Amino acid sequence: MAGPLKEQFEGLNELYEKQNHVLMPILDEQQLEAINDVVCEAMSENLEVGISYHKQNRIHLETGYIHYYDTSRNELRIINRDNKVTYINIRYITDIKYM
16 A cells, blocks of 8 residues: 555554543442452352453453462463463453353
8 A cells, every 4th residue: 555545544443443442440349349259259169250351452251260369469360161371460350250
C-alpha cells in the first residue's frame, strides 16, 4: 500500500483496536467475597473453574484447575486440560465460575 491509502488503513486499524478496549471493572466487596469463596472451594475440592480476567485491555477466559495460590505474588496457578500452566494475578480476576 502506498501513501494515503496506507495511512487510512492504519488509522482504521487503530480505531478498531481502541473500540475493542475493555476497562478493568471495579468489583464490589460482595463480588470479591464470592470470588474468594469459589477459589477456596475449587482448591480444596479440586473443581474445574472458568476464570475471567482482564489483560491488555481485554477480558480473557481460562478454564482449568487451581493448582496453587502464590501469596507473595498474588497469583493463581491454573492448569488446563492440556496440562498448560497459566498464572493469573488475583487483582485482575473479574469473575470465576464452576464448570
